[in-house]
Structure formats: structure tokens, C-alpha cells
Amino acid sequence: MEKILEAIQAGASGDEIANLPIPDSYRAAFVKRDEAAMFEGVESWDKDPRKSLHVDEVRTPELAPDEVYIAVMASSINFNTVWTSIFEPLPTFGFLDRMARESEYGARHARDEHIVGSDASGVVLRVGAAVRNWKPGDRVTVQCNYVDDQDPSAHNDSMLASNQKIWGFETNFGALADLSVVKANQLMPKPTHLSWEESAVNGLCSATSYRMLVSDNGARMKQGDSVLIWGATGGIGGYAVQYVLNGGGTPIGVVSSPERAQTLNRMGCEAVIDRKAANYQFWSDEHTQDEKEWRRFGKDIRNVNNGEDVDIVFEHPGRSTMGASVFAAKRGGTIVTCAATSGYMVEFDNRHFWMKLKQLVSSHFANYAESWAANKLLCEGKIQPLLTDTYTLEQAGEASLAVHQNKAEGKLGVLCLAPGEGLGVDDPERREAIGDDKITMFKGN
Incomplete structure (x- = not known):
């Protein structure tokens, strides 16, 4: 060698x-x-x-x-x-x-x-x-x-x-x-x-994020779409932010510190939610999710997204966030998921899903x-x-x-x-x- x-x-x-x-x-x-x-x-x-x-x-x-x-x-x-x-x-x-x-x-x-x-x-x-x-x-x-x-x-x-x-x-x-x-x-x-x-x-x-957002096999993001991105400075989230910006969309990045929020700002992502500062408690105990926290999260999203819910949710934490992700997507919106880093047995309120005609799309590499x-x-x-x-x-x-x-x-x-x-x-x-x-x-x- x-x-x-x-x-x-x-x-x-x-x-x-x-x-x-x-x-x-x-x-x-x-x-x-x-x-x-x-x-x-x-x-x-x-x-x-x-x-x-x-x-x-x-x-x-x-x-x-x-x-x-x-x-x-x-x-x-x-x-x-x-x-x-x-x-x-x-x-x-x-x-x-x-x-x-x-x-x-x-x-x-x-x-x-x-x-x-x-x-x-x-x-x-x-x-x-x-x-x-x-x-x-x-x-x-x-x-x-x-x-x-x-x-x-x-x-x-x-x-x-x-x-x-x-x-x-x-x-x-x-x-x-x-x-x-x-x-x-x-x-x-x-x-x-x-x-x-x-x-x-x-x-x-990068290719995982591309398929999730841009490809016909994923969320089919179009110009003007707003996209909520969990872990927006992480391995796939950072690429997702770039694909949204490059494709004429609006990324809303979720991070866990002011320093990571500043990184997003340097990338051109202006709408940022610091989940650690907000201290969301989506699960009130091991078996119960708190819809009031979903609603608080949704309000915070609308505050940074011109009063609107998001078109697409870029989801990969899994169990800890899926309920909030399904709730946060707009009527007719899409949740695209590729992983479950916090647990793979996910739960969400199906009423918010079927009655508002949302889509859940799976994606893998x-x-x-x-x-x-x-x-x-x-x-x-x-x-x-x-x-x-x-x-x-x-x-x-x-x-x-x-x-x-x-x-x-x-x-x-x-x-x-x-x-x-x-x-x-x-x-x-x-x-x-x-x-x-x-x-x-x-x-x-």
C-alpha cells in the first residue's frame, strides 16, 4: 500500500x-x-x-x-x-x-x-x-x-x-x-x-437527504415549500437544510443549543427553533404523549414561518418526535422518515393524520x-x-x-x-x- x-x-x-x-x-x-x-x-x-x-x-x-x-x-x-x-x-x-x-x-x-x-x-x-x-x-x-x-x-x-x-x-x-x-x-x-x-x-x-426531500421517491419538495428539519446541524439534517435552500424552499431548523442555531444562521437558515431552550415535553410519561406540548410546538413553528404550518417534516428521531411531527405538518402535508435514533416503536394521533389528509413517506438511503x-x-x-x-x-x-x-x-x-x-x-x-x-x-x- x-x-x-x-x-x-x-x-x-x-x-x-x-x-x-x-x-x-x-x-x-x-x-x-x-x-x-x-x-x-x-x-x-x-x-x-x-x-x-x-x-x-x-x-x-x-x-x-x-x-x-x-x-x-x-x-x-x-x-x-x-x-x-x-x-x-x-x-x-x-x-x-x-x-x-x-x-x-x-x-x-x-x-x-x-x-x-x-x-x-x-x-x-x-x-x-x-x-x-x-x-x-x-x-x-x-x-x-x-x-x-x-x-x-x-x-x-x-x-x-x-x-x-x-x-x-x-x-x-x-x-x-x-x-x-x-x-x-x-x-x-x-x-x-x-x-x-x-x-x-x-x-x-447527502444522498439520503436528497431522496427524502427532492426525489419522486420522497417528499417531492417544490419551490416555496416550508420544511421542518429535526437535527438540522446533524449528519443528514445539515444536508437537508442545504437542499431546501438550494431548491427554493424555507427550512425551519430544530437544534439543541444557541451555538447550533448560529451555525444554521451562517448557512442561510433564518427560522430556527432551539428545542432545549423551549424544553418541549412531548411525552408526559413512558406511555403518554402530551398534545398540549404538540400545540405549543406548532405555535412556535408558525411564529417563525409566517403564521403557517409546514408543508414537509424531515423526520428521523423516531419515537421521541413522531407524534409532534405528524401534528405539525399542514393539512395535506408530508412527513418523510428515514430513521429512528430515539426508538423505532413510534406513536401518533391518527385523527390528526387521516382527518387532515397527511402523508407519511418512508425513505431509506x-x-x-x-x-x-x-x-x-x-x-x-x-x-x-x-x-x-x-x-x-x-x-x-x-x-x-x-x-x-x-x-x-x-x-x-x-x-x-x-x-x-x-x-x-x-x-x-x-x-x-x-x-x-x-x-x-x-x-x-
């Missing part, structure tokens, strides 16, 4: 990179099958990814005809890496074992170590015999929708495919490593004006077309990365703990093969034109 890094840094040609040998092993972050029960009896909050995520050499898998080897320059931490590292809601080795039963190449994934990570930027090293559109030397980012084209359910919208998986979570050979194996239909062009770590943090969260469209906006500088801090691969456990304990805003980058921050910018003129202050707006938050 050292020779590969030297070649990339020296600007080697595609042919020169193609002639470099692929190593028999590489450095990666992984969890171990025989440690899947290590946190039994421990409360979720107290489970420590630093104890379960190991960084060491792993053997290089064989390349399938529709796959490529990439040198992973940088990656990032997503909640699915946290879930894998704490073995919740279940150990992910079951995913790998099921994949092993699918095909000869699927059997490669059933190992005693699960290499994690679902975001990457890097360089193509070698392509399989069936790969057409990519070649060694291409600088790429990776989207994590892992799906083949041999099942009819994978066509039209591949997120509905019966065999759809998330790379690095439901498959092996993920991105928190110096090398990875990905399908050719996961690759996208790297934004030329961004560094490796700035390019690596967008794939999963994005298909290749949606990911490509989101990446194009990043390449054009219309959407900015949410990188707040950068860790080394050896610090993957520490970074995962920060995400697990909700101590990180935006996205945390992880340097893999890249030896330092700020490398990989191929078009400094474009970067200057867009503005370094805009690109690095989240850094240090």
Missing part, C-alpha cells in the same frame, strides 16, 4: 497504477465474530466502540467481474458503523452469512471479521472484466447502495430490490480501510475542488441515480460537505464513540491511506471560486 500511496501522490498515470501489484493484505477497521457477545448486559449508551473496533491487517479478497479495487484515501463515520461496533440491534455477521449463501462471490463476505464503513473517496486500482465505465487512476467517491441487476425487483427503483444491501454494513470489505472492493455501480466522480476527507463524508448522508444527482450538486459546489473534524484510521473507535454519544455535529472524516488533511484537491481555482469559507463552514463545530 505504501507504493500505491507514493504513486497516487506523484500523480501516476492510469497505466502506471494498473501495473502496481495488489497487496495480499491491507490495514482495516473491523469487529470480530467471536466478540459479538462482549456487550451483553451493558446499557446501549455505555457500549464503547473503542473496545470492539480493531485496526489490523486483513487478507485481500478476490475481485468479482463487476467490481473494482480502490485505494481508500478517506472515509467517514455513520450510525451504521456505530450499530455494527456495539452489535445493535443485532450482530451484523448474520448479514454476511446470508450473503455467503447467494453465490460463489458472496461466500467471500462470510469472515470472522467484518470490515466496516459505508463512505469513501479514493482511487481505482484495478477493474473486473465486466467493468465498462471506470479505469485505474480514476478518482472517485462511493455510494453505499449494494445491489446487482439479476433480480427484476432491482429495476425501476433499486432501493426496492429484494437483494438490496448497504455496503460496509450488510456486506463486508467496507470503507474504513486502506483498500476496498466495491461494485462498479457504486462509483461516482470525486468533486475536484474537495480534499479526500471532504469528498468522503457526503455519500450516505438512495438509488444510484439519486446518489449521482446528489453528487453532481456537490461537484458543482451547490451543496457543501459537512466535515467538522477528521480522525486517523487508528482512531475509528474514538470517532464512532463521539457519534454514538451525540457529541459530534455534521460529519466526522477518517483518513485512511491519505497521510494528512487537505490533500487531493485537483481544482484549486474552482475551490477558490466557490469559497473556502463556505466549503469549511462546519469545520470545528
Whole structure:
């Protein structure tokens, strides 16, 4: 891998990179099958990814005809890496074992170590015999929708495919490593004006927000729509704010501190609700929600939204907020949800839902077309990365703990093969034109 890094840094040609040998092993972050029960009896909050995520050499898998080897320059931490590292809601080795039963190449994934990570930027090293559109030397980012084209359910919208998986979570050979194996239909062009770590943090969260709000598979946001965004400075919320602004809508951001409210103001989001200051108590006890609190929340929304309820609610906390979200959406409005970070058994008052003809739309990551469209906006500088801090691969456990304990805003980058921050910018003129202050707006938050 050292020779590969030297070649990339020296600007080697595609042919020169193609002639470099692929190593028999590489450095990666992984969890171990025989440690899947290590946190039994421990409360979720107290489970420590630093104890379960190991960084060491792993053997290089064989390349399938529709796959490529990439040198992973940088990656990032997503909640699915946290879930894998704490073995919740279940150990992910079951995913790998099921994949092993699918095909000869699927059997490669059933190992005693699960290499994690679902975001990457890097360089193509070698392509399989069936790969057409990519070649060694291409600088790429990776989207994590892992799906083949041999099942009819994978066509039209591949997120509905019966065999759809998330790379690095439901498959092996993920991105928190110096090398990875990905399908050719996961690759996208790297934004030329961004560094490796700035390019690596967008794939999963940006495309998730794009599908939720912009796509025909989501809320179908249009110009003039007002959108309530929970966690508006978080990993997906920060992208949602940008998509609403870029699409001619009005974001109403919900955050938990004055500092986060100021971050939204710098992004151009003027309507902000500080939920911590408001001290909403949507649940009066474990089993009962308080409609008076919903109404107080709705009044606060109208106070910052020209006296109107919102057209769309961007919902992902789940149990703690779903009742309020359904109530807050306007008559005929849409609640779009992609997660349940506070609990997945949600409750809401169905009267406010059916009698006011609201819609509840489920969303999960994005298909290749949606990911490509989101990446194009990043390449054009219309959407900015949410990188707040950068860790080394050896610090993957520490970074995962920060995400697990909700101590990180935006996205945390992880340097893999890249030896330092700020490398990989191929078009400094474009970067200057867009503005370094805009690109690095989240850094240090």
C-alpha cells in the first residue's frame, strides 16, 4: 500500500497504477465474530466502540467481474458503523452469512471479521472484466447502495430490490480501510475542488437527504415549500437544510443549543427553533404523549414561518418526535422518515393524520441515480460537505464513540491511506471560486 500511496501522490498515470501489484493484505477497521457477545448486559449508551473496533491487517479478497479495487484515501463515520461496533440491534455477521449463501462471490463476505464503513473517496486500482465505465487512476467517491441487476425487483427503483444491501454494513470489505472492493455501480466522480476527507463524508448522508426531500421517491419538495428539519446541524439534517435552500424552499431548523442555531444562521437558515431552550415535553410519561406540548410546538413553528404550518417534516428521531411531527405538518402535508435514533416503536394521533389528509413517506438511503444527482450538486459546489473534524484510521473507535454519544455535529472524516488533511484537491481555482469559507463552514463545530 505504501507504493500505491507514493504513486497516487506523484500523480501516476492510469497505466502506471494498473501495473502496481495488489497487496495480499491491507490495514482495516473491523469487529470480530467471536466478540459479538462482549456487550451483553451493558446499557446501549455505555457500549464503547473503542473496545470492539480493531485496526489490523486483513487478507485481500478476490475481485468479482463487476467490481473494482480502490485505494481508500478517506472515509467517514455513520450510525451504521456505530450499530455494527456495539452489535445493535443485532450482530451484523448474520448479514454476511446470508450473503455467503447467494453465490460463489458472496461466500467471500462470510469472515470472522467484518470490515466496516459505508463512505469513501479514493482511487481505482484495478477493474473486473465486466467493468465498462471506470479505469485505474480514476478518482472517485462511493455510494453505499449494494445491489446487482439479476433480480427484476432491482429495476425501476433499486432501493426496492429484494437483494438490496448497504455496503460496509450488510456486506463486508467496507470503507474504513486502506483498500476496498466495491461494485462498479457504486462509483461516482470525486468533486475536484474537495480534499479526500471532504469528498468522503457526503455519500450516505447527502444522498439520503436528497431522496427524502427532492426525489419522486420522497417528499417531492417544490419551490416555496416550508420544511421542518429535526437535527438540522446533524449528519443528514445539515444536508437537508442545504437542499431546501438550494431548491427554493424555507427550512425551519430544530437544534439543541444557541451555538447550533448560529451555525444554521451562517448557512442561510433564518427560522430556527432551539428545542432545549423551549424544553418541549412531548411525552408526559413512558406511555403518554402530551398534545398540549404538540400545540405549543406548532405555535412556535408558525411564529417563525409566517403564521403557517409546514408543508414537509424531515423526520428521523423516531419515537421521541413522531407524534409532534405528524401534528405539525399542514393539512395535506408530508412527513418523510428515514430513521429512528430515539426508538423505532413510534406513536401518533391518527385523527390528526387521516382527518387532515397527511402523508407519511418512508425513505431509506438512495438509488444510484439519486446518489449521482446528489453528487453532481456537490461537484458543482451547490451543496457543501459537512466535515467538522477528521480522525486517523487508528482512531475509528474514538470517532464512532463521539457519534454514538451525540457529541459530534455534521460529519466526522477518517483518513485512511491519505497521510494528512487537505490533500487531493485537483481544482484549486474552482475551490477558490466557490469559497473556502463556505466549503469549511462546519469545520470545528
